[in-house]
Amino acid sequence: MEFPTFSSPHLPATRSVSRVMREVLLALVPGMLCAWWFFGWGIVVNLVLATLACVLAEAGMLAARGRPVAATLADTSAVLTGVLLALALPPLAPAWLPVVGAVFAIVVAKQLYGGLGYNPFNPAMIGYVVLLISFPREMTQWSAPAGLGNTQLGLLDSVAWSLYGVLPAGTALDALTLATPLDSVKTALGIGEMLSEITRAPKFGQYGGLGWEWVNFGYLLGGLYLIYRRLIDWRIPVGLLGALFTIALVFHGSDTDAYPAPLFHLFSGAAMLGAFFIATDPVTASTTPRGRLLFGAGIGLIVYVIRTWGGYPDGIAFAVLLMNMAAPTIDYYTKPRVFGQDGKRGGGR
């Protein structure tokens, strides 16, 4: 919508949705490069497939709903959904996996609710959770990180595996995949091993898993760029990572051999991706300042609970969706006090 402008001075408000989305995509690049370096070309194949499927699904749904197709597609929010979903998927997934997830994310989680701005849940995470619940086996096919002396599939081999399920001669799927660090820690702790022994395995790095810590570091860099550019509020990532760090510190301090260190939690799985890129989705997150801190802290807490006592190795997606549900309530009770309003009776009532 255009409003008539009057006299100067003016502040340039040129942040259109598409520009924000493009900057977020740019901020994802360091993490993406790390993921590609450590986990191979499968990441790229997933990115292409999920993005294409998201854009096509968005175009189809917009046409069916009688909305302007080209103008709405230009906001590139569908591209971002596809990219975030692809970055969460295992690199050795068959081609239909990112496509099914992307179509579900756009059609059911976004467009059926009314499109961008109306979806109560983060579409990429809905797509991810649908895949995780429906296809648990395919969702564990994480490639072993580079640096362990293992073979990695090249670009063409990755495409052949993704589309036709064919591996190059002499390679077995078992030789390419490796349980993720979070998964191994959970399994090994479950059978009573001690953390100091578990983390001696070569797939563990300085803080988190080998490769994983670099991927998370890449997302951290991108996230700091977003905060510097004021595209996201610092409160959600700080709340999320702070809560995760604090509760991990408490439990790690109580028993260093049964609970992983706080930095392991911060640099494992999807912690950084979730904190800076997924939980900060402006549509589905909390919008008040205090609410954002609470929203982030809630996610961090649930992630720790799922990682430590839950059935899945990582819990960013479930945590984000659960807190999406709570976001309207959080907003209701954390409305900032209006200047002049009675402080005691302020806040939402």
Add this chain to the structure above:
Amino acid sequence: MTEPSYASIARDGLWSNNPGLVQLLGLCPLLATSNNLVNGLGLGLATMLALTASNVCVSLIRGIVRPEIRIPVFVLVIAAIVTVIELGMHAYLHELYAVLGIFIPLIVTNCNLIGRAEAFASKHSPGRALVDGLMMGGGFLLVLVVLGGLREVVGQGTLLAQAHMMFGEAARGWTVHLVDNYRGFLLAILPPGAFIGLGLIIALKNVVDARLQRRAQHVVVAQPVAAAS
């Protein structure tokens, strides 16, 4: 009070006032048991039978029951009928009974039954109450079967799996495999699939209704032109 025609009762029950799609009554069993076609059919038939029988009984005693105590009497009638159906299924369709479990006795609390008893059967003759029970039950059955079939096809790529639970050993081979080597889409069989599937079916019905209405308006507009020429 004028009695509605049988055709309008049928149209109400099967389409325009369908208990599953329009009144949204009895959603708990509808969503919970429609994870495949045979389960949906089983619960749908049991509900239809209970609804028809309770409608007829309530209609027969409508002159005797005092209005102050009508609701407890209706509940007793419905409970007695459902108990008979439950014992019958326990005896003759034991496997299906075991799968549907608590949802068979829970037909007692299905709002459809008490709703039709209060809103229709207690005010109309037994013949009309019978047709109303059949049609309302049939509408519910139809939604259960369509939703169950949809979830079964999407969820595991088959139709009529486990038909032997209802039709005996001869039906073991009835299972239709629509897609070979289908990986299965578990979500459709889990509870979210029920909500999404029912939502899509309701949306489809609304689309069809809107089309029909548009066509009806079109005809009305066309009439004067035809008369003039």
